[in-house]
Amino acid sequence: MSNLQTRRECATDRAVFGTMPCRGRHLSRVRNTGMQRQMLGIGFFGAVFAIGLTSVTAMAAGTEMLDVEKDELTFGFIKLTDMAPLAVAYENGYFEDEGLYVTLEPQANWKVLLDGVITGQLDGAHMLAGQPLAATIGYGTEAHIVTPFSMDLNGNGITVSNAVWELMKPGIPKDDDGRPVHPISAEALKPVVESYASQGKPFNMGMVFPVSTHNYELRYWLAAGGLNPGFYSPSDTSGQIDADVLLSVTPPPQMPATLEAGTILGYCVGEPWNQAAVQKGIGVPVITDYELWKNNPEKVFGLTKAFTEENPETTKAIVKALIRAAMWLDENDNANRMEAVEMLARSEYVGADAEIIAASMTGTFEYEKGDVRDVPDFNVFFRHDATYPFYSDAIWYLTQMRRWGQIAEHRPDSWYEETARSVYLPEIYLEAAALLVGEGYASADDFPLDSDGYREPTSEFIDGIKWDGKTPNAYLESLEIGLKEASPMAGS
Amino acid sequence: MSTNSASITTPSAPFGDRVRRGIDRVAGGVDAVGFGWLLPIVRLIAGASPREQLVELRQRVAIPLLGITLFLAAWALLAPTVQTSLGAIPGPAAVWEQLGEVRADHVREREKEVAFHERQEARNSKLVAEGRADKVKVRDYTGKPTYVDQIFTSLKTVMLGFIIATMIAIPIGVASGLSRTFNGAINPLVQIFKPVSPLAWLPIVTMIVSAAYSSPIAGFPKALVISAVTVTLCSLWPTLINTALGVASVDKDLMNVGRVLRLPTWKTITRIVMPSAMPLIFTGLRLSLGVGWMVLIAAEMLAQNPGLGKFVWDEFQNGSSDSLARIMLAVITIGLIGFLLDRIMFALQKAFTFSANR
Numbered sequence: 001m002s003n004l005q006t007r008r009e010c011a012t013d014r015a016v017f018g019t020m021p022c023r024g025r026h027l028s029r030v031r032n033t034g035m036q037r038q039m040l041g042i043g044f045f046g047a048v049f050a051i052g053l054t055s056v057t058a059m060a061a062g063t064e065m066l067d068v069e070k071d072e073l074t075f076g077f078i079k080l081t082d083m084a085p086l087a088v089a090y091e092n093g094y095f096e097d098e099g100l101y102v103t104l105e106p107q108a109n110w111k112v113l114l115d116g117v118i119t120g121q122l123d124g125a126h127m128l129a130g131q132p133l134a135a136t137i138g139y140g141t142e143a144h145i146v147t148p149f150s151m152d153l154n155g156n157g158i159t160v161s162n163a164v165w166e167l168m169k170p171g172i173p174k175d176d177d178g179r180p181v182h183p184i185s186a187e188a189l190k191p192v193v194e195s196y197a198s199q200g201k202p203f204n205m206g207m208v209f210p211v212s213t214h215n216y217e218l219r220y221w222l223a224a225g226g227l228n229p230g231f232y233s234p235s236d237t238s239g240q241i242d243a244d245v246l247l248s249v250t251p252p253p254q255m256p257a258t259l260e261a262g263t264i265l266g267y268c269v270g271e272p273w274n275q276a277a278v279q280k281g282i283g284v285p286v287i288t289d290y291e292l293w294k295n296n297p298e299k300v301f302g303l304t305k306a307f308t309e310e311n312p313e314t315t316k317a318i319v320k321a322l323i324r325a326a327m328w329l330d331e332n333d334n335a336n337r338m339e340a341v342e343m344l345a346r347s348e349y350v351g352a353d354a355e356i357i358a359a360s361m362t363g364t365f366e367y368e369k370g371d372v373r374d375v376p377d378f379n380v381f382f383r384h385d386a387t388y389p390f391y392s393d394a395i396w397y398l399t400q401m402r403r404w405g406q407i408a409e410h411r412p413d414s415w416y417e418e419t420a421r422s423v424y425l426p427e428i429y430l431e432a433a434a435l436l437v438g439e440g441y442a443s444a445d446d447f448p449l450d451s452d453g454y455r456e457p458t459s460e461f462i463d464g465i466k467w468d469g470k471t472p473n474a475y476l477e478s479l480e481i482g483l484k485e486a487s488p489m490a491g492s
Numbered sequence: 493m494s495t496n497s498a499s500i501t502t503p504s505a506p507f508g509d510r511v512r513r514g515i516d517r518v519a520g521g522v523d524a525v526g527f528g529w530l531l532p533i534v535r536l537i538a539g540a541s542p543r544e545q546l547v548e549l550r551q552r553v554a555i556p557l558l559g560i561t562l563f564l565a566a567w568a569l570l571a572p573t574v575q576t577s578l579g580a581i582p583g584p585a586a587v588w589e590q591l592g593e594v595r596a597d598h599v600r601e602r603e604k605e606v607a608f609h610e611r612q613e614a615r616n617s618k619l620v621a622e623g624r625a626d627k628v629k630v631r632d633y634t635g636k637p638t639y640v641d642q643i644f645t646s647l648k649t650v651m652l653g654f655i656i657a658t659m660i661a662i663p664i665g666v667a668s669g670l671s672r673t674f675n676g677a678i679n680p681l682v683q684i685f686k687p688v689s690p691l692a693w694l695p696i697v698t699m700i701v702s703a704a705y706s707s708p709i710a711g712f713p714k715a716l717v718i719s720a721v722t723v724t725l726c727s728l729w730p731t732l733i734n735t736a737l738g739v740a741s742v743d744k745d746l747m748n749v750g751r752v753l754r755l756p757t758w759k760t761i762t763r764i765v766m767p768s769a770m771p772l773i774f775t776g777l778r779l780s781l782g783v784g785w786m787v788l789i790a791a792e793m794l795a796q797n798p799g800l801g802k803f804v805w806d807e808f809q810n811g812s813s814d815s816l817a818r819i820m821l822a823v824i825t826i827g828l829i830g831f832l833l834d835r836i837m838f839a840l841q842k843a844f845t846f847s848a849n850r
Contacts, residue, residue: 072631079810096611103634106806108796253809276811347597348636351810 065099066320066435069311073100073318076107076116076125079350080252080270081357082152082299083126084340085381087349089325098317106348109251110209117302118143124318126151127302130211130397132423137398139211139406144305148428149319150389151299151326153380156214156289157274157365158221160189160266161259165284165368167192179371183291183462186225193227193244206250206258206267210239213298216400217289218247218268223481224463231483232405239404259283270298271379272352275359275366284368287462290377294460295384297393308428319432322387324441329381337362382446389429391453392469394420399472403482410485416472426453511538520842526835529553582817587824590817598638605633637798643825646799649716650788650833653723654781660724661731661780662773666761668732669739669769686729690722690787694794697721715797722791727784734776738769774841781837785830800826 077083086104089095095102105122107113114131116122118141132145160168171188172180196203207215210232219229222245230243240246250258255267260282267273277283289296301322308315328336341361345354359366365375380386395416401407430449436442457468465478477484515538519531532548564584571583582590616628637645668675701718708714742765750760766773792801804822807815 071629072634093611096608099629101631101634253811256811345812347806347810347812351806351812351815353812353814 065097066313066317068099068314068317070123070314071100072103073123073314074103074105074121076105076113076122078110078113078126078252079106079352080126080155080299081272081344081350081361082155082270082379083349084329084344084361084379085151085301085322085325086126087343088328088340089321091343092325092328094321094324095318098321100314100317100321104348110212114141114145117145117304120304123307124301124303127300128209128212128214129297129300129393130213130216130401131209132300132302133394133397133419134211134401134406136423137401137407137419139401144422145302146305146308146423146425147300147302147389148308148315148425148432149301149322150297150387150393151301151322151381153295153298153384153386154288154290154377155298155360155379156217156268156270157285157360158218158266158268158287158289159259159274159277159283159285161262161283162281164189164192164265165286167195168286180368182287182367182373184286185462186222186227188225189222189286190226197244202246203244204246204248204264206255206264206269207247208252208269209249210237211397211401211406213289213296213397214268214270215239215247216397216404217292217296219400219404221268221287221292221462223479224461226481228481229404234408241405256280256282271360272350272356275356276352278366278369279356279359281369285365286367288365288375288378290375292462294458295377295380295386297390297396300389308425312428315428316432316435319429320436323382323429323432323436326382326387327442327446330383330386334363334376385448385451385455387429388448388451389424389426390451390455390469391417391420391424391426392455392467394424395469395472396467399476402472403476403479405483410473413471413473421453424453426451508539512540521839526831526838529556576816579813579816582820586817587820590814590821593814594639594818594821598640601635601638604635608633608635639803642799642803643829645716645797646788646792646801647829649719649792649797649799650723650781650784652712652716653720653788654727654784656720657724657728657780657784658731658777661728661776662735665732665735665773665776666739666765666769668736669742670761670765675736675740682729682732685725686733688726690726690791691794693722693725694718694791697725698795713797715795718795719788719791719797719799719801722795723784723788726787727780730779730783731773731776734772734779735769738772738776739765741772742768770845771841774837774845778834778837778841781833782830785826785833789826 075086077086090102090104107116107122107125110128110131113122113125113127114135117125117127118135127145127147129150132147134140135143135145168184168188169180171191172184175181193203205218207218209215222229228242228244229247230238230240230245232239233241238248240248248264250264250267252269252273255264255269255273256277258264259267259277266283266286274283274285274288278285289298301318303315303318329340338358341354341358344350344357344361345352350357359372360375360378363374363376363378364372365378366372377383398407398416398419402411430447433442433447437444437447454469457466459466461467465475467475473485476482512535515531515534519528522528522531529552532545532552536542536545536549568583568585571581574581612630616630619625619627664678668678698718701714701721705714705717708717746764746768747760750764755763788799789801789804791797792799793805796802796805800822804819807818807822
């Protein structure tokens with residue numbers, strides 16, 4: 001079966017791209033792979049891509065707009081720098097090229113945004129990677145939300161207040177220039193938390209939503225340093241059971257204010273709120289999520305399943321426009337980033353000062369005031385297959401939900417896979433990618449066509465623990481702090 | 493009418509005489525719309541005696557101008573001394589600069605809209621030329637509302653709320669003024685609901701409007717209706733109370749005339765009651781509009797109606813270094829518009845009521 005499919009791809013490639021060495025490339029791929037599932041996955045996705053390509057080449061030359069079912073769309077977003085693909089797709093006319101007339105509406109907080117998508121007031125939205133998953137499994141409001149497009153990788157940071165930083169600093173090793181060595185582990189925070197506990201004071205930190213990437217990253221960081229960030233249980237949804245550090249929800253724009261007021265002593269949030277804190281002198285970012293887990297999934301573009309079923313052409317058109325926007329953002333080694341910064345600095349998008357946005361989007365990141373380091377991949381929009389919705393990314397978030405008790409019972413590996421497959425839709429992504437390749441906006445090399453939907457297993461975490469998307473339960477067992485298969489229910 | 497318009501006519505100018513008499517005639521109306529301070533200047537130009545007009549000028553122009561200048565100077569001096577996390581409090585210069593920025597944004601957005609329509613035209617004509625006229629699409633521009641759009645949205649909302657409030661309050665007020673029984677019945681309700689703040693009404697109004705107004709009419713989206721209804725609930729009380737008071741205090745002799753002539757109730761109301769009660773009714777309307785305008789800004793912030801209240805809220809949330817200056821600009825704009833609305837009501841009042849001076 002696989003041989004037949006690869007030959008069909010070969011023929012199509014040759015038809016479209018002229019001379020393409022068929023034999024060596026495709027057939028050697030068949031020879032090298034071992035697992036049945038991988039071959040099936042490759043075959044399936046390759047076929048989808050090939051079918052997409054053949055349909056495009058069969059059409060008349062020139063960009064033919066898809067026959068979209070619904071062309072007046074409203075998308076929601078939260079004022080964070082990683083809504084950039086939406087802004088770029090609108091301002092550069094990519095949505096219009098697809099025949100879509102889009103209104104971008106900023107939302108007050110993540111809950112309002114999610115409710116807007118569920119009730120249909122918003123056709124789609126810039127969402128946290130965990131939101132479609134949590135909604136589909138029924139944690140919070142239940143709704144089948146899906147995503148065919150991952151908006152970016154990385155882009156978050158953990159900031160602590162000036163007072164806490166002063167207490168942490170002595171315990172952090174310094175390099176030859178006297179600057180703190182990064183990444184800073186939460187072990188440096190541990191003595192501070194303990195001193196607060198001995199004085200009877202609670203140690204509060206903020207994150208943006210119970211199923212946000214920020215929540216799981218903050219918890220990962222704390223747990224890797226030996227601090228317990230608290231558990232959830234069906235009866236207690238505060239997430240603070242047995243916690244050394246108490247985590248609570250604060251909307252991103254209010255975080256610097258609450259940090260200044262002392263209500264929280266640190267937070268994990270996306271940009272521009274970490275750079276804003278350091279530039280206004282109210283806090284110090286200690287770690288970015290790039291150092292926590294290199295190239296971790298962050299935001300996705302979420303739609304209801306019903307929308308994608310009723311409007312398949314529209315969904316493809318949206319993904320096409322967003323892929324083009326992501327490519328523009330990472331083009332030529334981030335050459336367009338300054339233009340993107342100017343765009344985002346307008347009050348209808350992010351509205352923060354251009355300098356603060358540029359501090360994280362143009363290849364650097366400022367930790368302590370004046371301590372600017374090179375972090376070229378702080379925001380990744382297209383490189384490293386950032387836009388492909390990998391199942392393994394979905395499964396990582398599901399494992400973290402289980403780790404902290406938001407998923408109350410142990411689940412078999414197959415459950416993780418099924419849930420990921422029902423929420424993340426790489427099929428739609430690949431169809432859109434094929435159309436773009438056919439129209440000449442991208443080349444086939446830009447897309448991970450031979451992926452089975454799982455990223456390669458990686459250990460690039462701050463604590464070096466290996467993550468393999470195909471064995472979620474084994475991963476959970478390997479994490480020190482967190483619920484295991486045999487754990488009693490948290491809080492019982 | 494200004495009493496010192498009995499200006500000493502210079503012997504030379506019958507034309508000047510006519511001009512001065514003309515000015516005197518319109519003086520009342522001009523005064524009513526708030527341009528009374530122009531009158532001494534115009535009279536000076538027309539050749540009236542300088543001394544009297546200069547006294548007028550001092551009172552009407554110089555002193556207010558002095559007050560405003562002193563305020564601006566105090567603001568410019570004191571503002572940089574207060575540092576907040578959003579930077580120092582902006583002085584008048586920064587706010588003036590933001591006025592320019594806001595205008596530039598507006599111009600830019602309008603240009604984008606024109607470009608959008610041009611692109612759409614080009615696309616559609618290309619489709620028609622290719623013989624695919626069925627694919628022609630005409631869509632509205634989807635850009636953000638500019639500052640000017642937001643001002644008009646706020647005005648539209650407050651007008652809607654005010655009109656609904658007037659239509660409810662005046663009939664109830666009239667009934668309440670004419671009938672002691674009715675007054676006794678509704679009085680406790682009025683007294684209880686009068687002090688309720690708009691922010692307390694807003695969640696209830698949101699729920700009810702969301703349920704009852706599920707398919708919005710074009711031009712009146714849900715957020716606008718929610719804000720308008722909140723404005724109504726807070727601003728109908730002054731009109732109601734003043735109408736009731738005005739109607740109740742109609743001269744008894746006039747009522748007796750009506751009874752003697754056996755006028756039907758409707759004629760009593762329209763011929764006797766309403767004209768007498770007009771001054772108080774208009775006072776109520778003016779107060780209502782003032783309260784409504786104040787309430788509107790708060791309601792818009794919470795209901796996210798795209799008006800001036802939302803502008804202030806968005807700027808606050810953005811937290812950029814321009815934000816405070818823009819918020820102050822919005823504050824001044826809100827004040828100026830409120831003043832204008834009040835002046836319009838005052839002018840209408842002068843036009844429609846009989847006062848002792850006429």
